[in-house]
Amino acid sequence: MARLTGDPVLEIDDKIEELQNNDYKNNNNSISSSNNKNEVTDKAGLVVRGEENSNKQGGERAMTPAGNPIHKSGSRPQLDLSKAAIQGNSEERHPDILLPNQSDDISHLALDIGGSLIKLVYFSRHEDRSIDDKRKKTVQERFGISNGNRRSYPILGGRLHFVKFETSKLNECLDFISSKQLHRGGRRIDSNHWNSVAPATGNAVIKVTGGGAYKYADLFKERLGISIDKEDEMDCLVAGANFLLKAIRHEAFTHMEGHKEFVQIDHNDLFPYLLVTIGSGVSIIKVDGDGKFQRVSGTNVGGGTYWGLGRLLTKYNSFDELLESSQRGDSRTIDMLVGDIYGGMDYSKIGLSASTIASSFGKAISDKKELEDYRPEDISLSLLRMISYNIGQISYLNALRFGLKRIFFGGFFIRGHAYTMDTISFAIHFWSRGEAQAMFLRHEGFLGALGAFMSYEKHGFDDLMVHHLVERFPMGAPYTGGKIHGPPLGDLNEKASILFNLA
Numbered sequence: 456m457a458r459l460t461g462d463p464v465l466e467i468d469d470k471i472e473e474l475q476n477n478d479y480k481n482n483n484n485s486i487s488s489s490n491n492k493n494e495v496t497d498k499a500g501l502v503v504r505g506e507e508n509s510n511k512q513g514g515e516r517a518m519t520p521a522g523n524p525i526h527k528s529g530s531r532p533q534l535d536l537s538k539a540a541i542q543g544n545s546e547e548r549h550p551d552i553l554l555p556n557q558s559d560d561i562s563h564l565a566l567d568i569g570g571s572l573i574k575l576v577y578f579s580r581h582e583d584r585s586i587d588d589k590r591k592k593t594v595q596e597r598f599g600i601s602n603g604n605r606r607s608y609p610i611l612g613g614r615l616h617f618v619k620f621e622t623s624k625l626n627e628c629l630d631f632i633s634s635k636q637l638h639r640g641g642r643r644i645d646s647n648h649w650n651s652v653a654p655a656t657g658n659a660v661i662k663v664t665g666g667g668a669y670k671y672a673d674l675f676k677e678r679l680g681i682s683i684d685k686e687d688e689m690d691c692l693v694a695g696a697n698f699l700l701k702a703i704r705h706e707a708f709t710h711m712e713g714h715k716e717f718v719q720i721d722h723n724d725l726f727p728y729l730l731v732t733i734g735s736g737v738s739i740i741k742v743d744g745d746g747k748f749q750r751v752s753g754t755n756v757g758g759g760t761y762w763g764l765g766r767l768l769t770k771y772n773s774f775d776e777l778l779e780s781s782q783r784g785d786s787r788t789i790d791m792l793v794g795d796i797y798g799g800m801d802y803s804k805i806g807l808s809a810s811t812i813a814s815s816f817g818k819a820i821s822d823k824k825e826l827e828d829y830r831p832e833d834i835s836l837s838l839l840r841m842i843s844y845n846i847g848q849i850s851y852l853n854a855l856r857f858g859l860k861r862i863f864f865g866g867f868f869i870r871g872h873a874y875t876m877d878t879i880s881f882a883i884h885f886w887s888r889g890e891a892q893a894m895f896l897r898h899e900g901f902l903g904a905l906g907a908f909m910s911y912e913k914h915g916f917d918d919l920m921v922h923h924l925v926e927r928f929p930m931g932a933p934y935t936g937g938k939i940h941g942p943p944l945g946d947l948n949e950k951a952s953i954l955f956n957l958a
Contacts, residue, residue, distance in 0.1 A: 533559050534578075534912060539702045541897065542614065545717070548871040549898045552615040552703065554578075560611065563911050564637045566628075567691065567903035568667020570735040571759055571774070572867050573620040573628050574904040577637050580613040615908070617901050619867065621773075625671060629678045638679045660684045662907040664691040691906025693740060693748045696730050696865065698905055699896055707863065707894050710876035711884070718894055729859045731850045732902065733866035735759030739853050752853045754846065758868030761842050768838075769831035777835050778872055784836030789829060791817025815841035836874075843875055847882025851891060860891050867900035 535556045543550030560580055567574040620628040632638050638659060659681045663672075668685040675683055699706045700720050707718045730740040730748075736759060739752040758774070765777040793802050794809030795818070801809045815837055819829075854862050862883060869875050876895055883893040898905065 534561060534563070534909075535559070536698070536702050541703060541705055545705065545715075547897075549617040549901060551617070552898075554613045554615065557613040558611060561613075563662075563908055564632070565662040565904050565908035565911070566664070566667075567688075567901070567907060568622060568625075568663060568665040568671060569903075570666060571622055571762065572734075572900070573622050573625065573667065574867070574901050575618045575620070575628065575631075576901060576904040576908045577616050577618075577635075578613055578908075579616060580611045615905075617898060617904075619900065622667065625667075625674070626678075629675070633679060638681050662686055662910055664688050664903050664907040686907045686910050688903060689738070689740065689748065689750060690746075691903040691910065692732055692738070692865075693730065693742055693746070693906065694909050695898075695902035695905030695907075696742070696863065696896070697725075697745055698909055699898055699902070700725055700863070706897055708897070709880065709892060709894055710873065711880045712877060713873060725861075727857070727859060728861040728863060729850065729854050729857070731846065731862060731864045731866075733757050733846060733864065733868035737846055737849075737866075739850060741853075741857055741859070751857070752849065754849055756842055756845060758866065761838055761868065764838055765835060768826065768834050771831065771835070775870070778839070778870060778875075780832045781835040781839045781874065784830070784832035784834075786812075786833055786837040786840055788833045789818055789837045790815050790840070791820075812840065812844070839875060840878055842868075843878035844882050847879040847893065848886055850879075850893075851883050851886045854891055855887070861894065862891060863894050863896060865896050865899040865902045869895060869899050871897075871899075 535554060535558060537556050538554075540553050540555070541550050542553045557580070561578055564575070564577045566576075618631065620631070638661065661675075661681055661683060663675075663683045664686040665688055668683055672683045672685075675681055701722055704719075705717045707720055709716050709718060726747075727741060727743045730742050732738050732740070735757055737754045737757040738750055740748050741751045742748045762774045762777065765771060765774075769777065769780075771777040771780060790812045791814040792809060793807045793811045793813050794800065796813055797809065799809055801807065802811075850862055850864075854860070864876075864879060869879075876893075880893040883891050896902070
């Protein structure tokens with residue numbers, strides 16, 4: 456096989472230019488930036504303009520170098536998830552996700568509006584990446600091809616950001632979106648094309664999941680002038696979890712007795728698994744594959760229960776304040792333990808230690824105390840243990856029901872709180888006798904928002920195969936110090952044809 460010599464990108468550029476001059480001119484589809492030509496996008500990110508084709512059924516038609524017609528979908532910016540990675544240290548909660556190979560300048564924004572919290576995911580490109588380098592010329596500069604509003608060459612890179620708000624403070628979320636102009640982009644209802652600089656008019660659309668997509672649609676229209684495209688909540692939760700588990704290294708981890716350990720996921724052995732999402736309530740989902748899942752159980756005792764009872768029983772004004780106070784609590788002042796019943800002794804015959812909770816809040820029955828006589832920190836911890844233990848037990852029973860050993864927990868009830876994770880892990884370990892394991896996600900609260908974000912282009916992981924093929928000959932390698940991945944391609948004709956024929 457021919458070896459790669461010289462500047463591989465320039466060699467491809469030369470070959471593409473030669474193919475364009477010979478093939479496209481012969482087909483009377485000369486490449487130009489004239490205003491009366493239609494844009495056609497290939498999967499390599501190139502946007503070429505050819506004479507308007509008389510046959511428009513099934514979308515625009517582009518010609519391959521061999522002259523074979525293929526259908527294309529128009530100049531829609533694409534999301535490149537290849538080489539996606541977490542930015543930040545291992546202890547940082549819901550850190551940014553870097554998209555180093557992102558070339559299109561997209562304007563995606565997605566929200567998950569739940570009963571208690573709003574979760575928001577948005578994309579930004581790297582502002583510190585200079586695109587003025589002579590070797591980083593745009594397609595138009597190199598080939599005389601108009602690229603519309605897209606920046607598909609060279610690789611820009613970008614990142615996904617994660618932000619949350621309380622649903623009761625929705626206006627703060629709307630102010631945030633407005634201040635960053637996140638709503639000034641995205642899909643247009645009256646067009647099949649994407650526009651990264653679209654004005655914030657009534658034609659702009661953003662993806663939203665959760666009950667708030669229905670409840671607050673009019674407010675988004677009134678405040679920001681945008682329409683909401685509603686995505687199914689369960690679809691989004693599963694899509695977000697699958698994305699994180701398949702594409703992001705160091706996303707899943709275990710947490711037992713204060714020790715955190717990252718889990719390496721075998722993509723070939725991921726399914727089936729149990730996904731337990733703990734929001735205001737709890738949904739337990741058996742996931743069998745991409746888009747293949749079933750909600751098998753759930754409970755109304757979840758994060759909303761913890762926060763609701765916490766507000767009634769304490770003076771704390773926020774979920775985070777209530778959760779933080781539990782770290783200073785001692786639930787033995789409220790909970791009835793096995794040792795309280797057995798005179799300080801274990802009930803060893805059935806494996807219960809003296810410190811095992813026999814009844815949450817059980818001591819309040821016999822203690823002649825009023826609510827104000829109990830410390831709010833102790834109440835917070837007792838609530839946290841009661842709810843976490845029960846969620847862990849219900850989750851394991853469902854895993855046992857379907858013969859599953861992998862149980863992933865998500866949702867903003869967890870919030871990276873060490874004691875919450877330890878409590879759930881202990882419950883799974885106890886009831887399974889060590890055979891099952893609780894695993895957690897660093898972006899645990901953003902599964903639905905991530906799934907809604909991915910739904911802009913319905914990016915299943917089958918589509919990511921396109922990007923893996925591109926990685927065999929990464930166009931950005933000479934600029935970024937990257938390497939050529941995979942077996943070498945035969946010759947420049949093969950290299951060039953990949954750029955035209957990826958599908």
